[in-house]
Amino acid sequence: xxxxxxxxxxxxxxxxxxxxxxxxxxxxxxxxxxxxxxxxxxxxxxxxxxxxxxxxxxxxxxxxxxxxxxxxxxxxxxxxxxxxxxxxxxxxxxxxxxxxxxxxxxxxxxxxxxxxxxxxxxxxxxxxxxxxxxxxxxxxxxxxxxxxxxxxxxxxxxxxxxxxxxxxxxxxxxxxxx
Amino acid sequence: xxxxxxxxxxxxxxxxxxxxxxxxxxxxxxxxxxxxxxxxxxxxxxxxxxxxxxxxxxxxxxxxxxxxxxxxxxxxxxxxxxxxxxxxxxxxxxxxxxxxxxxxxxxxxxxxxxxxxxxxxxxxxxxxxxxxxxxxxxxxxxxxxxxxxxxxxxxxxxxxxxxxxxxxxxxxxxxxxxxxxxxxxxxxxxxxxxxxxxxxxxxxxxxxxxx
Amino acid sequence: xxxxxxxxxxxxxxxxxxxxxxxxxxxxxxxxxxxxxxxxxxxxxxxxxxxxxxxxxxxxxxxxxxxxxxxxxxxxxxxxxxxxxxxxxxxxxxxxxxxxxxxxxxxxxxxxxxxxxxxxxxxxxxxxxxxxxxxxxxxxxxxxxxxxxxxxxxxxxxxxxxxxxxxxxxxxxxxxxxxxxxxxxxxxxxxxxxxxxxxxxxxxxxxxxxxxxxxxxxxxxxxxxxxxxxxxxxxxxxxxxxxxxxxxxxxxxxxxxxxxxxxxxxxxxxxxxxxxxxxxxxxxxx
Numbered sequence: 001x002x003x004x005x006x007x008x009x010x011x012x013x014x015x016x017x018x019x020x021x022x023x024x025x026x027x028x029x030x031x032x033x034x035x036x037x038x039x040x041x042x043x044x045x046x047x048x049x050x051x052x053x054x055x056x057x058x059x060x061x062x063x064x065x066x067x068x069x070x071x072x073x074x075x076x077x078x079x080x081x082x083x084x085x086x087x088x089x090x091x092x093x094x095x096x097x098x099x100x101x102x103x104x105x106x107x108x109x110x111x112x113x114x115x116x117x118x119x120x121x122x123x124x125x126x127x128x129x130x131x132x133x134x135x136x137x138x139x140x141x142x143x144x145x146x147x148x149x150x151x152x153x154x155x156x157x158x159x160x161x162x163x164x165x166x167x168x169x170x171x172x173x174x175x176x177x178x
Numbered sequence: 179x180x181x182x183x184x185x186x187x188x189x190x191x192x193x194x195x196x197x198x199x200x201x202x203x204x205x206x207x208x209x210x211x212x213x214x215x216x217x218x219x220x221x222x223x224x225x226x227x228x229x230x231x232x233x234x235x236x237x238x239x240x241x242x243x244x245x246x247x248x249x250x251x252x253x254x255x256x257x258x259x260x261x262x263x264x265x266x267x268x269x270x271x272x273x274x275x276x277x278x279x280x281x282x283x284x285x286x287x288x289x290x291x292x293x294x295x296x297x298x299x300x301x302x303x304x305x306x307x308x309x310x311x312x313x314x315x316x317x318x319x320x321x322x323x324x325x326x327x328x329x330x331x332x333x334x335x336x337x338x339x340x341x342x343x344x345x346x347x348x349x350x351x352x353x354x355x356x357x358x359x360x361x362x363x364x365x366x367x368x369x370x371x372x373x374x375x376x377x378x379x380x381x382x383x384x385x386x387x388x389x
Numbered sequence: 390x391x392x393x394x395x396x397x398x399x400x401x402x403x404x405x406x407x408x409x410x411x412x413x414x415x416x417x418x419x420x421x422x423x424x425x426x427x428x429x430x431x432x433x434x435x436x437x438x439x440x441x442x443x444x445x446x447x448x449x450x451x452x453x454x455x456x457x458x459x460x461x462x463x464x465x466x467x468x469x470x471x472x473x474x475x476x477x478x479x480x481x482x483x484x485x486x487x488x489x490x491x492x493x494x495x496x497x498x499x500x501x502x503x504x505x506x507x508x509x510x511x512x513x514x515x516x517x518x519x520x521x522x523x524x525x526x527x528x529x530x531x532x533x534x535x536x537x538x539x540x541x542x543x544x545x546x547x548x549x550x551x552x553x554x555x556x557x558x559x560x561x562x563x564x565x566x567x568x569x570x571x572x573x574x575x576x577x578x579x580x581x582x583x584x585x586x587x588x589x590x591x592x593x594x595x596x597x598x599x600x601x602x603x604x605x606x607x608x609x610x611x612x613x614x615x616x617x618x619x620x621x622x623x624x625x626x627x628x629x630x631x632x633x634x635x636x637x638x639x640x641x642x643x644x645x646x647x648x649x650x651x652x653x654x655x656x657x658x659x660x661x662x663x664x665x666x667x668x669x670x671x672x673x674x675x
Contacts, residue, residue: 003334006514008519011515026494027447027494049400056497056501229614263623266615270621300604308518310597314596316513316517317513321506325507333514
């Protein structure tokens, strides 16, 4: 993803682990397998963070599996009832990591499932934030992107709309200079 | 006395009304565009000159002691505050982009030429002082030579050309083909929400403005 | 992935730093510089660098052995008979294949070490940059709140000069500025940043902030009329319509002129000139 080097959330999202198989015996990395032997044996199934997997995939030194959050069962849930799935539980950076993963393995279908889920959930989030109802349980199921970028902005806008309705001429509802 | 000062003020403003409205439009473009736009040096210089003249004449007006002058003074004073506000906001919007995309701006000739002289100096010094912190805190000590400078492309932080922007078309341009195959009708006063990269050439020519 | 330091994974220490700045950003509280954390990351990087060096050596040795082995198998026959006679250097087909694979394994381990090194570098860069961003934002917000970024700096500098006017030596501006103003309550630094934030910075960060100040000061100097650091208050808030409710007589406005405020007057004035009257109820905004 272009120009996300300095973005804190991207850095954190790339920590997400992905199961993979190493193509060679790797000296010194036996600890990844939980055993104490010096070498990591070829074809062992281990979990590596996204940031490690990406260059190894490019060098064809690992083969990967879909991580748990994008496994068949999770995806079925997401596709059928997007609004009620606890995305935060599946992966705190579900969408951010999702985009990265889709780009890595070039799975357009997964991309579509994520995009659909995203739009459905946005509608739900906006309903919540405009209504002012207490939805704390729902919030706990939101992933980081949803919480930060949508929910926060939404409730800001919601508050300002409320204030503006009360007093359209008040200075505090005018858009800030910066 | 009064009418002399007042006509002085009027004279200096009439020629520069265009500059002020032009800069006001460029200010809004600058606030909404992800990249640094061309520096409006000419307009800025003329407006600063205008402010000078107005300040002097206002001082003259201040020395008169008639109560309706207060109203005239405050109108001119407000006008000056408005202009200063736009200038201040203009420069600060540019400054925050310079600080955000420093290396990308310095190393890409296309971005670099949009800097004013003073901004170029600012960008270089800013780049130096941030790098200084990295170097002294860890870069020199912990990294191999190949990783010690921040010259690898992924650290450059280019402006996000895919940012969505609202824009208004100012002239009849006609049909425009989008990358996804759709066509949009760029006719005067139409408003669109587009990726910046699509509307960018039209903003640069003044055929569209960001809102 | 672990290292000798005992953390669970390469990059874990660095990740803690990034989580720290995320929390800091979300809460608006500037945390103290995590010197120990940074040192740990640097240690891990050193471990990785050393590891790379020894892996590359090992790979070179293994690659040579693999080569010798396959040559000995009778490729061009040149080294063949010599080899078979040399006890130490007998490398048969199987073990040469093994050596080749192990050398490739070393290559992969090197690759993984390098990735971890780059990750750590990124984590440190992001940590330091995020903190510099916070410091800059604070300097603008707090310094710009009326006083202007660097305005206090000028006063402090003249205080420092006055205090040292008897000295022939050059005044060390930085340290004097700091000590002169730390005796004050909250605005203890030219930047306007409160004392507890100053304490939370690393020496390099303080140095950065001072340099940023002088950079900004110089830039402001190129456009004094505009007063770059003044708060961005929309002009529509500057002037307001008021009705005067009491006879208030003559007041002097900010711009130095005289304003007469009598009951029933409706005026268009600068807010700051009349705010106190509005608060007292002697005039009302319309």
